[in-house]
Amino acid sequence: MSAPSLIKFAAKRPWLIKLLTPVANWYANAAGYRQMGLLADDLIxxxxxxxxxxxxxxxxxxxxxxxxxxxxxxxxxxxxxxLPKSEWVKPEEDVPYLAPLIAQIEAEEAEKAALDTLAPIRKH
Structure with a gap:
C-alpha cells in the first residue's frame, strides 16, 4: 500500500496548491536527501x-x-x-520513477481481488 497523499484533495483547490508548494519545497530541502544525491523514490x-x-x-x-x-x-x-552543491539533486530532476509502478501494481492487485471475489449470477 502506498503512502497516504493529499494530492487529489489539493488538486481540486488551486489556492491550496499555491499555499503548499513552498512548504513542500522547503520540506524536501530540509530533509537532506537531495544533498546526498538521492531521489524521493530512493527513500521508499x-x-x-x-x-x-x-x-x-x-x-x-x-x-x-x-x-x-x-x-x-x-x-x-x-x-x-x-555532496558538493553542484552534485545535489535539483527539484526538477527529482521525478518519481518507482511510485508510478507501485500504483500500477496496486491497481492490478485490486483488480485481481475484485475479479477473484466475483460471484456468478445464476439464471433459473
Missing part, C-alpha cells in the same frame, strides 16, 4: 511485497542508478559528509 522502503515487485519491473539501468545513489549516500552518511 523495500520491505513491502508491492515495492519488491515494482523494483523487479525497473529497467536494468534505472536499477543500477538507484543502487549507486543509495550506496553513495550510505558512504557519505558514514563519513558525515554531503
Amino acid at each position: 522502503s523495500e520491505e513491502n511485497e508491492t515495492v519488491l515487485k515494482a523494483l523487479s519491473r525497473l529497467p536494468p539501468d534505472v536499477t543500477y542508478d538507484r543502487i549507486y545513489r543509495i550506496r553513495r549516500a550510505t558512504q557519505l552518511s558514514l563519513q558525515h559528509k554531503i
Whole structure:
C-alpha cells in the first residue's frame, strides 16, 4: 500500500496548491536527501511485497542508478559528509520513477481481488 497523499484533495483547490508548494519545497530541502544525491523514490522502503515487485519491473539501468545513489549516500552518511552543491539533486530532476509502478501494481492487485471475489449470477 502506498503512502497516504493529499494530492487529489489539493488538486481540486488551486489556492491550496499555491499555499503548499513552498512548504513542500522547503520540506524536501530540509530533509537532506537531495544533498546526498538521492531521489524521493530512493527513500521508499523495500520491505513491502508491492515495492519488491515494482523494483523487479525497473529497467536494468534505472536499477543500477538507484543502487549507486543509495550506496553513495550510505558512504557519505558514514563519513558525515554531503555532496558538493553542484552534485545535489535539483527539484526538477527529482521525478518519481518507482511510485508510478507501485500504483500500477496496486491497481492490478485490486483488480485481481475484485475479479477473484466475483460471484456468478445464476439464471433459473
